[in-house]
Amino acid sequence: MDFTRRGFIKGVLGGVLGLAVLPALLKAPGLYLRRASAAPTIDLADGGGGERHWGFVVDASRCIGCGLCVQACKRENNVVMEPEYNRTWVERYVYTEEGEVFVDSPEAGIEGFANAPANLKYAGLDIDKSHFVPKLCNQCENPPCVQVCPVGATYKTEDGVVLVDQEHCIGCRYCIQACPYGARYLVPSGGVTPMGYSKVVDKCTWCYHRITKGLRPACVEVCPVGARLFGDLHDPESPVAVALRDHPPAVLKPALGTKPRVYYLGIDTEVR
C-alpha cells in the first residue's frame, strides 16, 4: 500500500475540511437524515460516519425472469459462473389449478426461464398462474450469520450491510448453516473473490463498493423492469421509500426473528 506523506497530508486536510463542511450539509434542505417519526436521529457531525438506512425492495409482480440481474451480479462481483455459487438468483413459482405449487430456479435463473428443458416438467399441467422471485442477501437487522462466525470475520457495517472480511474468514462455513435464506456460499478453489481469495465465504453485499460511491447495486442497475429497487429508507423521495409508501411489504421467514431488510412486494406465503 502506498502511504506517502503527501497522501497523509491530503487525507488529514480532507478530513478536517469534511468535518467542517458536514454540519452545514446536514442542515441543507433536501437532505433527509432524520426519521419522520420520533426515532433516534443520526448526527453525522458527531462521528456517525455517514450512516445510511439502506433498504432493498423486490417487486415480484414486475419481475420477468430475464436473468440479467444474475448475470450482472456475477460479472460485477467476480462470482464463479457455475450455478451452485450465487450472490443473487431468481426463483419461479408455478401454481396449478389443483392448488399445487412448483418452484424451480434452473441454473439459478441466469439464462432466464424461456428455454425448453426447464419447462418440460410443466407440460400437461393445468397452470393457474406463475411468477418470479429474485432472491439475495436480506442484510438482516439480526443476522444469524454474524452471530455464529467464530472469528468475527462477518460483520454488520454501520449502515446495516452484512459483509465478510475475506482476509480473516477461516472457511468454517458455520455462517452458511446459520443463514436461513441460502444466501452464502464458499468460493471454490478454482474461483477468486474480488478481493482475490478462494475457499472463503462470499455473499451479496448490495454491491457495497458501488453504493458507498452513490451508485446503485449492479442488479438494480440492469433490471429492465424496475423489479429491484434500492435506496435510503429514511429518504422519503428514494425509490424504496416511494415503493413501500402505499404497499405493505413482506419479508422472508419473519418468524425467525432475523428482521430482513429486503422487502418484497407481490409475493404470497408460498415464497420462503
Added chain:
Amino acid sequence: MEGFIYPNEAEVAWSVNIVIYTYITGLVAGAFVISSLYHVFGIRSLRPVARFSLIASLAFLMVAPLPLLFHAGHPERAAVNMLFTPNLTSAMAAFGFIWFGYLVLVIAEVLLVFRRDMVSYAKSSKGVLRWLYLALLLGIENPSEESFAANERVIRVLALLGIPGAMVLHGYVGFIFGAVKAMAWWSTPLMPVIFLLSAIVSGIALIMVLYTLLSILRGKGVDHPTVISLSRWLLGFLALDLTLEALEVVSMAYEGEESWEMISQLITRVIPVSYLGIQLGMGTLLPLVVLGVMAARGLKGRLSSTLASLSGFLVLVGVLAMRWNVIIGGQLLSKSLRGFTSYIPPLLGMEGLLISAVLLALPFAILGVSLYLLPPWLVEVAPEEERPAFRAIPGVRRGGLARQGVRFGR
C-alpha cells in the same frame, strides 16, 4: 437432488470430516466418564479399565481438532484467528479454549495417574525412553510418598472437574447444531443433551470393545465382570439416549410444524437406511434388547460378556450413523422446505473419505503408542487399594450405581 433447493445448497457445507469430528469428540467424553466413574465415584468394577479409558480419552482428544483443520477453507488462519479474535456471540469460538483446557486437564490427570509407573520405567529404561519418562515426570525422578498421596487428591479433583469438562466439550458440540434456527432437523434444545448421551454411550461401547479385543490380543483373559459392568452402564445410558432421541422426533411430529412434512420424508425416504436401519434398529434397539435381556436375567458369564462386546460394537456403528444422520441429514433438507439436496462424499481431497478414514484411524494409532509407553493394565496385578470417593455425599456410595459396581465387581 429432488424438489427445489436454494441454488447455493447444491454444495453441502459440512462434510464427512465434521461427522468424524463429532464422533471423535463424543468418544473422548464417553471414555473420560468411564475413567471418572472409578476415579471419582469409586465404582470398583471399572477399575481394570479406568486407566485404559483415561489414555484412550487422551488419544482421541489429541486428534479431535484435526478434522476441523482439514475441513476449514483456511486452516492456516483458523488456529490463530480462533484464539486471538474470538467472536463472543459464537458458540464455535469456544472450541479452541474448551479443547485446550480439556487437553491440559486430561494430560495432567494422565501424568499423575501414571506417575508411580513412570518412576519405575524411568529407572529401568535407557536412552531416549528414559529421557521421555523423565520429561513426563517433570524431572522429578524420586517423588516422595507424601507427593504420591497428594497426587491421589489432585487426581480425584481433576477427574471430578473432567466430568463437567467432558459435558461442556460435547454438550457444546450439540449446541453448535441445536442452536441453528435455520436448520429444521438440528434446531432443538434437546440437541446438546442428545449429543452428550450418545457421546457417553459411544465411549462406554468403545472401551468395552477395545478392552475385550486387547485382552484377547494380549493373551490375557477378558475380565468378564468388568465387561458386564460396562454393559450395565451402557444399557442405562443407551436407554436414556433412545428416550431423548425419540422424544425429539415425537415432539416434532406431534407439534407438526411447517417443517415436519419434510423431516418425516427425510427420515423415512431420504436416509431410512442410515437412520431407521443402522442408527435406530441395529445400533440402538438391538443392543438395547440384548443388553436388557442379559441384565434382566442377571447373566454374567463368558458368553454374555462376548454378547455385550458385540452389542458395544453395534452401538459404536450406530452412533457413527447418528452423527451422519444429524450432520449430513440436516443439510440434505433444503431450507426452502421444498426439496432435498444430495451428498456423496468424494474418495479423495481434503474432505474426502480417505482423509476421514485416516483421521478416524489416527486415535487408535496414538492409543497403540500410548499403550506401549504407559501400559495401563498393571493395575490388575497391583494390590487393590481402598479408594472410596465422596463418602460424605449420602446416596452416592450407597446408591444404585455404587451397589451395582460392587455387585459386578467381585
